[in-house]
Structures are given as C-alpha cells and as structure tokens.
Amino acid sequence: MMSRQRLLSMEFALPVFFLILTTIYLAAAFTIRAQISEPFWQGPRAIPIVASVMMYALLLFVLVRQFRTSNTKAQPGEILRPVWVVVATGVYIYVFEPLGYGLSTLLYVFALFFIFEFRTRQPLAFVIYALVVTAVFYILYAVIFGVRLPELFGVI
Amino acid sequence: MDTFLSYFNGFSALLDPLNFAVMIGGFLVGTFFGAMPGLTSVLAIALLLPVTYQIDVVPALIMCASIFMAGMYSGSITAITINIPGAPSSMMTALDGNKLMKRGKGANALGHAALGSMIGGTLGAVLLMAFMPIAAKLSLLIQTPGKFSLIFFALVVIVIVEKGNIAKSTIAMLLGLMIATVGIDELLSVPRFTFGTENLMEGIDLMPLVIGAFAISEILIQAQNWRLDSEVDLDEIKKIRIKRRDFIPLWSEVREIGLWTYFKSTVIGYLIGVLPGAGGSMAAFVSYIEARRSSRKPQEYGNGSREGIAAAESANNAMCGGAFVPMLMFGIPGDPTTAIVLGVLVINGLQPGARLLENQADLISPMFASLIVSALILIPLTLYLLGPLFLKMVTISRGLLYSGIAVVALVGSYVATLSIFQMSLSLVLGVLAFYMRRASYSPVAMLLGFILGPDLEQYFRRAMSLSDGDPMIFLTSPDSIFFLLLTAAFVYMIVVRKPKTATAP
Structure with a gap:
C-alpha cells in the first residue's frame, strides 16, 4: 500500500500533471480544422496527436516504474x-x-x-x-x- | 576565398567601439556567471537575451560568443580554488585542480586551466571556421526528407545522452515540442491550441521559455536550497594568497603534458560539441578519461594532475566551436547556449543554412572572431589582470545576487515584447521548470524540443506532401537513410552497448 505522502511527491504528481495536460492538449488537437481538406499526415493535427500518444506511453512507463520503486527520493531543502x-x-x-x-x-x-x-x-x-x-x-x-x-x- | 576574406573582416569589426565594448562586457559577465557556483553562462545569455532585442545582431552575437567562451573557462576558477565547480563542465577540473590548490599550487593550476582553455577554445574556433564552408556545402545536399531525419537524429541524441533518464528526457523534449505547436500553424495558417485567447495566437515566444527555464527556475532552486548551500567560508578565502607571476605555467610542465594531449582533447571536445545535447560536461569527461587512459602517469589523475586539468579544460572550451557548426548550418543547436544564440539569429530574421555563410557572412564572422579573441587573448589576460580578484567574486551575498537576477529576468522578459502576458508566462514556465528539475526532467531537452519541434513537423509534413502521403520516402531518400542509420548507430553505441571503460574516478 502506497503512502499518501509518496503519491503526492513530485515523482508522481508531475507525471500526473503532465497526463492531465496531455489530455487537454489531445482534446484540443482533435478540434483543429484546416480550411482546406488535407490528408491526416500532412495536416496540422498529425504531429500533436503523435506527440500526445508518445507522451501517454512514456508517462505510463514512468509512473509504473515509480510504483515499482520501493522508495521515493527524499527532496531536501525548504518548501x-x-x-x-x-x-x-x-x-x-x-x-x-x-x-x-x-x-x-x-x-x-x-x-x-x-x-x-x-x-x-x-x-x-x-x-x-x-x-x-x-x-x-x-x-x-x-x-x-x-x-x-x-x-x-x-x-x- | 570570399569566406576567408569575410572572416578577416570579422576581426576588423571587433575594432568598432560598440562591438569591442560588448565583447569585453560579455566576457566579464560570462566570467562572473561561470565562476559563481549556481550561475552558468547559459543563465547569463538567457538574462541578456532581452538586451539583444535592443541592439544590432552583430554586437548581440559577439556578446553571446564571448559569454559562451568565458563561462566555459571560468567554471574552473572556483573548481580549483574552493572545490566547487562554477559550471558543470568544470567537474573534472575540480578533481585535480583543488588537490594542487591544497598543495599551495592553486595559481599554477589556474594557469594550466587557462592555458588549456586558451588552446582548446582557439583551436575549436579555428576548426569551426575551417569546416563551416564544408558543412555549408554538405547542408545543400540534404533534401526535405533528409532534413526531417537529421532533426529526428538530433532529438534522439539529445534524449539518449541523458543516460538513465531517457524516458523523462523524452517527455521533457515532447513537452517542448507541444509548447511550440501553440499558435498559428505555419503551413496552413490554422490556429492551434489557442483556447480562444488572442495572446496565444502568435504562439509562445522563446524568451519566456528561456527566462523561465534557466533564470526563474534557478532562483527557485536556490531558494529551496538556501539552508543546504551555506555561504562560502569567507575566512578560508581570505587566507588564500595568489601572486600573478604564479599564473604562468612552466614550460617544463607544458612539455610534460604534451602538445598531443592539448590537440587530442581539443578534437574530442570539438566533435562532442557538434553532437546535439552533449555539451561541455561530456566533452571534459570523455577527454579526461581518454587522457588518463593514454597517460604515462595515470596514477596522478585525481591527485593533482596538470595533464588532467589541461585535457578537461581544452575539451570543454573546444566544444564552444563545435556547438556552432550544427546550429549555423542546420539550425540544430548543440547545447542550450547555442539554442539561445539560434534564437538571437531568428529574432533578427537570419535563417541558419548554407546561405547564411554565402550571403550574410559579414554578420556571423565577427562572432567567430569574438570566439577566437576571447579564447586567445581575453582568457589569459583576465586571469593575469583580474586573477587575484576572482576569489572575491564568490563572497558576494547570494541574497543580493539572486534578487538582482530576479529583477533583470522579469523586467527583461517585459522589455522584449512590452507584454505583461510574456512576463507571466516566464513565471509559469519557470515554476514548471523548477518542478521538472526537482523530478529530474531536463529543461534543456524541453528547450531543444521547443526549438527543433517546429522544423521537425514542417519537414515531416512537407516530405509527406512530396510523396503523396507515402512514408517510404524516408527510407528511399539516401540522405534520410543516412541519418536514420546514424540514429540507429548512436542508439546502439550509447544505449544498447555496455561500456567497457571505467566510470569517473
């Protein structure tokens, strides 16, 4: 069972923040409409959608790896x-x-x-x-x- | 011939009072930022980026070059004297330099660091000037699919050099790419990710990203570590006595190091500089390891080896010249400093590529001249004239320093565009970069993703248009195949293959 403190640490909070950001970005990417019809790979949505998919995959990888790590690095310094x-x-x-x-x-x-x-x-x-x-x-x-x-x- | 004539004219441009003043000013600023632990030449250039909006491109580039060279060298000052590298690229210098300092040979170590930097920096700049015309010709051979693959290669190298953190580095790079897609799409003039805000129509400028990622985040990091990084021990520094004549290395010592060590380290540093994302730290590390491997006295390394200092410092300053090659010819910055210099070029309407050397050599030649003069004359001259004062720099109160940096960063982000929105964006991106740094996500990868992302997208879409949507164009175009194979080779060498050599001492 993960402690609440660990889940709130930057190692988890930042990827989760990026996941939310990517979801907003991907949703906005689907709303992009070109004035002239372009094939998908030549249009303005292609790279943002590919980047979002890659982000999801990498963020999930980072989160899973973090879950498997036994402890989170302590963050020294002042808050x-x-x-x-x-x-x-x-x-x-x-x-x-x-x-x-x-x-x-x-x-x-x-x-x-x-x-x-x-x-x-x-x-x-x-x-x-x-x-x-x-x-x-x-x-x-x-x-x-x-x-x-x-x-x-x-x-x- | 015309190119070499314009190089010569570059030196005469330095005689202009304004150009001369910005070169000296830039060098002193770079020396200060490089020597102060926690500050870097990247931060110096980031803070001065707004200033480049107010002056012509020639003095702006001259200033950037002298800051770059000075910052790379001056990290060795505190590395040697108080064992705190002023810049990450001086880590290897600290290993041997501080040992010499403890034996009362600090001035001698500083002299050898300056000599190595002088030789490496000068030869690196000469190599840059010599190979620029060849690189320009090569750049003309690369077609649209090849340009995509070249940028893809650069982005892959940027993330894989962050060994052990490749996933996080890729995330940071993708984040930069995503930020760069905000605004009007260049090819079809369609607004993207503006969320109905007029402020985002023109996209996110380089300035708030640079100021946020390198200045604001640094201030927040320093605020966080306030109690951990205690102020430098003033009493210890007051005890240090340095005489100017001790700065000059003995000829016998230079002969013992050997010209081959200087030359080999310079070439290693230059080549590592050409690689995107590698930077001065890797240049110093690789050449130090190589010098130790081939040394007649490897046991001295880590115990006060002058050869080690010479190898590390020659390499990190030679890196400066190498980093300019891909930036000027292909628009691919080798490190964060050249990324910001690329921003200066773009702000002034200059596009990297072969035509830059053909038609606008008069604008970039003074920058090359500034690199050479900074390395050849200003490094030894400032050490001799200001060397005894160098140590006093670290006694400046950090509270005063960071307060000043905060003001110059924020006001700087305002003056560039006269926009409160850009100022706010600097803060937002600064906070983001702060948390990224805390969680080991590289802000450098984010910056390079931001800079290279738009080109990657543009060339990809153009290549797909040329082939009517057939992705095989990337595997049938010879230049594209070359860069894809190069990418595979680098991934194999850096990620897959297990290193045979030992790690850092």
Whole structure:
C-alpha cells in the first residue's frame, strides 16, 4: 500500500500533471480544422496527436516504474521559501504596470531581500541596496537601451 | 576565398567601439556567471537575451560568443580554488585542480586551466571556421526528407545522452515540442491550441521559455536550497594568497603534458560539441578519461594532475566551436547556449543554412572572431589582470545576487515584447521548470524540443506532401537513410552497448 505522502511527491504528481495536460492538449488537437481538406499526415493535427500518444506511453512507463520503486527520493531543502518567491513574483507582475517600474520593483526587491534574508537587520543598508538594485536596472533598460518602462504619475 | 576574406573582416569589426565594448562586457559577465557556483553562462545569455532585442545582431552575437567562451573557462576558477565547480563542465577540473590548490599550487593550476582553455577554445574556433564552408556545402545536399531525419537524429541524441533518464528526457523534449505547436500553424495558417485567447495566437515566444527555464527556475532552486548551500567560508578565502607571476605555467610542465594531449582533447571536445545535447560536461569527461587512459602517469589523475586539468579544460572550451557548426548550418543547436544564440539569429530574421555563410557572412564572422579573441587573448589576460580578484567574486551575498537576477529576468522578459502576458508566462514556465528539475526532467531537452519541434513537423509534413502521403520516402531518400542509420548507430553505441571503460574516478 502506497503512502499518501509518496503519491503526492513530485515523482508522481508531475507525471500526473503532465497526463492531465496531455489530455487537454489531445482534446484540443482533435478540434483543429484546416480550411482546406488535407490528408491526416500532412495536416496540422498529425504531429500533436503523435506527440500526445508518445507522451501517454512514456508517462505510463514512468509512473509504473515509480510504483515499482520501493522508495521515493527524499527532496531536501525548504518548501516555503520558493513559494514566497513565486508569490512575490506573481504580485510584482500584477502591479508592474499599475504601479510603474520604480515603485513595483522597489517593493519586489524589498520582498526578495526579506525572503533571501539580505541585510534584514540593517534597515539603512537594506533600503540603500534595494534602491541601488532598482536604479541599476532602470539605467540599463530605460537610459542605456531607451526602453519605455511603465510609469506611475509620469515618474519612474 | 570570399569566406576567408569575410572572416578577416570579422576581426576588423571587433575594432568598432560598440562591438569591442560588448565583447569585453560579455566576457566579464560570462566570467562572473561561470565562476559563481549556481550561475552558468547559459543563465547569463538567457538574462541578456532581452538586451539583444535592443541592439544590432552583430554586437548581440559577439556578446553571446564571448559569454559562451568565458563561462566555459571560468567554471574552473572556483573548481580549483574552493572545490566547487562554477559550471558543470568544470567537474573534472575540480578533481585535480583543488588537490594542487591544497598543495599551495592553486595559481599554477589556474594557469594550466587557462592555458588549456586558451588552446582548446582557439583551436575549436579555428576548426569551426575551417569546416563551416564544408558543412555549408554538405547542408545543400540534404533534401526535405533528409532534413526531417537529421532533426529526428538530433532529438534522439539529445534524449539518449541523458543516460538513465531517457524516458523523462523524452517527455521533457515532447513537452517542448507541444509548447511550440501553440499558435498559428505555419503551413496552413490554422490556429492551434489557442483556447480562444488572442495572446496565444502568435504562439509562445522563446524568451519566456528561456527566462523561465534557466533564470526563474534557478532562483527557485536556490531558494529551496538556501539552508543546504551555506555561504562560502569567507575566512578560508581570505587566507588564500595568489601572486600573478604564479599564473604562468612552466614550460617544463607544458612539455610534460604534451602538445598531443592539448590537440587530442581539443578534437574530442570539438566533435562532442557538434553532437546535439552533449555539451561541455561530456566533452571534459570523455577527454579526461581518454587522457588518463593514454597517460604515462595515470596514477596522478585525481591527485593533482596538470595533464588532467589541461585535457578537461581544452575539451570543454573546444566544444564552444563545435556547438556552432550544427546550429549555423542546420539550425540544430548543440547545447542550450547555442539554442539561445539560434534564437538571437531568428529574432533578427537570419535563417541558419548554407546561405547564411554565402550571403550574410559579414554578420556571423565577427562572432567567430569574438570566439577566437576571447579564447586567445581575453582568457589569459583576465586571469593575469583580474586573477587575484576572482576569489572575491564568490563572497558576494547570494541574497543580493539572486534578487538582482530576479529583477533583470522579469523586467527583461517585459522589455522584449512590452507584454505583461510574456512576463507571466516566464513565471509559469519557470515554476514548471523548477518542478521538472526537482523530478529530474531536463529543461534543456524541453528547450531543444521547443526549438527543433517546429522544423521537425514542417519537414515531416512537407516530405509527406512530396510523396503523396507515402512514408517510404524516408527510407528511399539516401540522405534520410543516412541519418536514420546514424540514429540507429548512436542508439546502439550509447544505449544498447555496455561500456567497457571505467566510470569517473
């Protein structure tokens, strides 16, 4: 009997996720309609369908092999820290245009400094480094390469 | 003759202030990323990919070439000094280099690594330039069915070099192919897998895939391993004293290694570079094993052998030249770096193939020149001038470093297309690549599947159209048969046949 924890491990969860993804992909492949009638192997559905079939076969192979393996490799490391990075990045992307480059990036760098524990006990250095990081990439993209970055009230 | 003249003009193009500046800048960036454990030259090029949208193709390619060469060499710096290879291709260098370091011969080991890289990198680039016209002629002989079989061969090699993980590597490659099918079908202009979203009509760009797979996923991996990878011991590094004059290898040592070792390792590295998916690590490993097999002092290998350092470093830098051959002539990248360089070419409207050398040699020759100058001049020069500072690089706080990389990656994915959607896609693909890496699915195979997938499909469908749907065309066309037999031979040699030689020491 497999433990629930093992079934939820990446060794199982990722192939299962790929299986779901492949099923959605295959279903969408069957809905592709060419304007002119083409034989199957010359049409736009052939390779996606072949790729899906191969995916199913390989994913089943990987899952069966995983079931037969007596134990799952332990995944060392932290779980929460990468989650916080993803959350901070998601929020950054969401507010990037509304808040403009300057403010959103500064807040993002603050968040990353907290997550990566950089100078969190030295508030002045913490703020100065965050300002420097924000400014350096502003200079790179907006000043040197002339890219128009999002602004807040016409300011960076 | 025209080709060689354009090669010469490539060197003069480097005298342009902008080109010269991007070559030096690229080299320093590549050195930094290559030397920092956890960062690689692939990540450096991935982060600079958005910048290539803002500059001309010539400086963009010059920069990519110098980053590639520098990154391949500089992995040896931390491999030798603190026994942590800055890049996977320097694993073999760490075996002997760090032993020499512990005996107080660190500068000497760094000098030998630089000399090996210099010789391998230069000869590899020369071989690239010499064989490009021949490869261009050969590429003209390949017809549509042969092109399909060639790409099929490349994809098979990419997955089988991941020995022990072939199924997972194939899944990753197929995933890349599936991602590449999103958007308008090139042959019939039919939308595919857009799910009613306008954002997906133009397909998924290379940029979010590269940024996600190599930058975002790396930051997440580092966040995950934050407590496992303790900061480098600063006190230990402060104790290390390196003098510039010690960097220069003694002639007697070079003679003992032998020019044949350098040459043989260069050729091995170059040929492995030509193989899709093999990369610098395999080049260094194979040439190290071969050098040990034929050495007069095999017992020294793993105990501070200068010959071992020379063999590994010559090979991994020679790989740089080899990796460009299939990319430039057939559009088949040999490794992730050349895959991104291929992206730079395509973004700028250049198509790989014989015509690239015929009609646009002036655009790619400066890149060859950059490879040679980086290997021949910049590697020894930066070691001599900046060598004592190299160790200081690893003392930079990782918190600051990864925060900066996160910003440059995300803003970079925005500036290329000015699209929040592309930025979001970078994050989604980054999270996917993170989980893939955790479960041993190769993001490199996914990237190469994404790049080669569309060509594979196009040539397959075109060949089937030419034969009125008869698949026998792949077995009756001589060029196609050649590549299918080559595929079978590689599968036999790498997967079926049991290796006779010993594994890594």
